Amino acid sequence: MNSxxxxxxxxxxxxxxxxxxxxxxxxxLVLYLFGRVFSDALLGxxxxxxxxxxxxxxxxxxxxxxxxxxxxxxxxxxxxxxxGIIKGWPVRDPIKPMPALRMxxxxxxxxxxxxxxxxxxxxxxxxxTFLGQHFQVRP
Amino acid sequence: MRESTIxxxxxxxxxYVMIAIPILFITTLPLETIMTTNPITxxxxxxxxxxxxxxxxxxxxxTGWVIHGGLGIRRILAEFVKSxxxxxxxxxxTAALIIVVWVAAVYALFK
Numbered sequence: 255m256n257s258x259x260x261x262x263x264x265x266x267x268x269x270x271x272x273x274x275x276x277x278x279x280x281x282x283l284v285l286y287l288f289g290r291v292f293s294d295a296l297l298g299x300x301x302x303x304x305x306x307x308x309x310x311x312x313x314x315x316x317x318x319x320x321x322x323x324x325x326x327x328x329x330x331x332x333x334x335x336x337x338g339i340i341k342g343w344p345v346r347d348p349i350k351p352m353p354a355l356r357m358x359x360x361x362x363x364x365x366x367x368x369x370x371x372x373x374x375x376x377x378x379x380x381x382x383t384f385l386g387q388h389f390q391v392r393p
Numbered sequence: 394m395r396e397s398t399i400x401x402x403x404x405x406x407x408x409y410v411m412i413a414i415p416i417l418f419i420t421t422l423p424l425e426t427i428m429t430t431n432p433i434t435x436x437x438x439x440x441x442x443x444x445x446x447x448x449x450x451x452x453x454x455x456t457g458w459v460i461h462g463g464l465g466i467r468r469i470l471a472e473f474v475k476s477x478x479x480x481x482x483x484x485x486x487t488a489a490l491i492i493v494v495w496v497a498a499v500y501a502l503f504k
Contacts (some may be wrong), residue, residue, distance in 0.1 A: 259472075277469060280462075280465050280469075281469070283462070284462045284465065284466060287458065287462065288462070288494055291455075291494055291497050291498045291501055292497055294501035294502075295497040295498075295500050295501040295504070299438050299441075299501075302438075303434070303438060306433050306434070312431075315431070315433040318433075319432060319433075326411050329407050329411070330408075330411065333404050333407065333408060336404065379432075382429075382430070382431055382432060383431050383432070383433065386429055386430050386431035386432075386434075387429055387430045387431065387434075388430070388431060388434050389426070389430045389431065389434040389435045389439040391439070391442045391443050
């Protein structure tokens, strides 16, 4: 469907919300990881590590980990639906063209699991990024 | 290549990355370290410093996410493409992006 970014934010329901967040998190992950790769390749590991130690570096890192947890869990949900392991049937609102899924119990359980893990990640990943130890290799 | 094959590669690389990274953490480090350390200091530099051979594992993971990320960008950009010619250009761009980033990732790991 050639519909553009505007379509991501139209007729928002939970499925569309997950879809949009999946796209936004995916773009962020790509930019962050590609940025790290080129920083490592061109400036060296030390430069990347010293940037990671700054407040901006830690904020970007925390956001990266929160997004990667959501992106991974939602991506797994999409893969499980696509492989037919947890089911979702497309339904359409008779009045508004709202895309939505009628879910199986397993699918609903998975979404509850996703939300719980997502909330934990939202708290724990920034905590680890800002207050966690710096990993050091002991000789 | 058929779109369904591209979709399968897209999903399989994602699943590989999602499985390989936690396995790398769990098999290499004690749980206490994992739960109390800033993960960005562990992956990828920490593993690379811990054991040089782990860089080969990291390279396979990098291959997975570079392909997944490249195909993800293709998927998003494809929404704006309206012609066959545009799709061909997009495919070329995606292939170039994957190759450049993959080479940079492997170079960064082993240099």
